[in-house]
Amino acid sequence: EIELRRDGTIQTRYGSGNSNLNPVIVGISGGDPEAYFVSTHSSVSGPLSLTNAPSVTFALRNPPPPPTADLSVRVTSNPHPVFPGQNITYTVSVTNFGPSNADLVVMTDVLPAGTTFVSCTTSHVFGTCTNSGSTVTGRFNTLQPFPSESGVTFTIVAKVDAAAGAALQNTASVSGFRPDPNSTNNSATVTNHVVGESFFNNTLAIAAGF
Numbered sequence: 001e002i003e004l005r006r007d008g009t010i011q012t013r014y015g016s017g018n019s020n021l022n023p024v025i026v027g028i029s030g031g032d033p034e035a036y037f038v039s040t041h042s043s044v045s046g047p048l049s050l051t052n053a054p055s056v057t058f059a060l061r062n063p064p065p066p067p068t069a070d071l072s073v074r075v076t077s078n079p080h081p082v083f084p085g086q087n088i089t090y091t092v093s094v095t096n097f098g099p100s101n102a103d104l105v106v107m108t109d110v111l112p113a114g115t116t117f118v119s120c121t122t123s124h125v126f127g128t129c130t131n132s133g134s135t136v137t138g139r140f141n142t143l144q145p146f147p148s149e150s151g152v153t154f155t156i157v158a159k160v161d162a163a164a165g166a167a168l169q170n171t172a173s174v175s176g177f178r179p180d181p182n183s184t185n186n187s188a189t190v191t192n193h194v195v196g197e198s199f200f201n202n203t204l205a206i207a208a209g210f
Contacts, residue, residue, distance in 0.1 A: 066178070067100035069145070072185040073107065073174040081195045082160050082168070087118060088192060092138070092154040092172045097182075098145030104177035107138035107154055112169050114162025114194070123153040164196035 074093045082088050092109055096102040111117060111134040120129035120136050127140035138154045162168060173187040180186065 068181045069100050069102035069143075069176055069178040070097040070182045070185070071095070071102055071105065071143075071174045071176050071180055072097055072182075073172050073188050075109070075170060075172040075188045075190045077170065077190045077192050081193045083197060084160055084163055084194060086160050087157050088115065088160055088168070090156040090158070090170050090172070090190070092156065093151055094138075094143070094154075094174050095151035096143040096145050096149070100178060101145065102143040102176040102178060103141065105140050105143055105152075105174065106176070107152075107172065107174050109136040109138075109154070109156055109170065109172040110134060111136065111156075111158050112162075114166050114168060115158040115160055118157040118159055120154060120156045122155075127152060127154075129154055129156075160194060162194050164194050166194040168192040168194060 072095045074095075076091045078089050078091070079086070090109065090111075092107060094105065094107055096105075113134070115134070117131045117134065117136065120131060120138070122129045122138055122140070124140040127138060129136065129138040131137070136154075136156050138152075140152060143149055143152060160168070169189060169191045171187060171189045175186065
């Protein structure tokens with residue numbers, strides 16, 4: 001009887017009727033660095049009985065590394081600068097640079113103080129985008145590595161409540177179920193400055209003077 005166990009091991013058990021086996025080799029080929037050979041249960045020169053022999057468990061000597069997915073996030077904003085009372089749009093782009101598919105991906109965007117959430121949409125057909133206070137969360141199940149899949153975009157709109165002179169700093173981050181070999185590209189920040197309309201009026205007046 002052979003059992004493939006949940007922990008990745010393989011166990012063989014022996015009952016009656018396994019007598020006078022000649023030759024008999026117990027093991028698994030293709031092991032790393034060599035085949036899994038069980039000398040106590042093998043014989044190439046004479047008969048061997050394995051009737052009710054002890055069970056044998058084969059455990060991986062060098063298990064393969066887990067699949068990884070290098071998730072990257074970018075964030076841009078528009079317009080820049082922005083007026084008080086105006087809507088500002090943040091575009092958050094998530095890309096998977098592989099080598100494996102990214103699963104259970106979560107994008108988190110923290111809106112800056114002085115803004116109020118308006119809406120959020122995503123380019124992923126099965127993706128979701130919700131908010132709780134100033135935190136916007138986007139989710140989708142899987143993303144293939146670039147260039148097989150270019151990425152997923154979240155479009156977040158917020159109203160600017162801050163007064164002129166404020167600096168609005170927005171930070172987006174991304175995570176997934178698989179290990180990420182490069183954490184340096186898992187977050188991104190963009191800063192916008194709030195200006196009064198007089199800022200542009202003065203600029204136009206100077207331009208007209210020339």
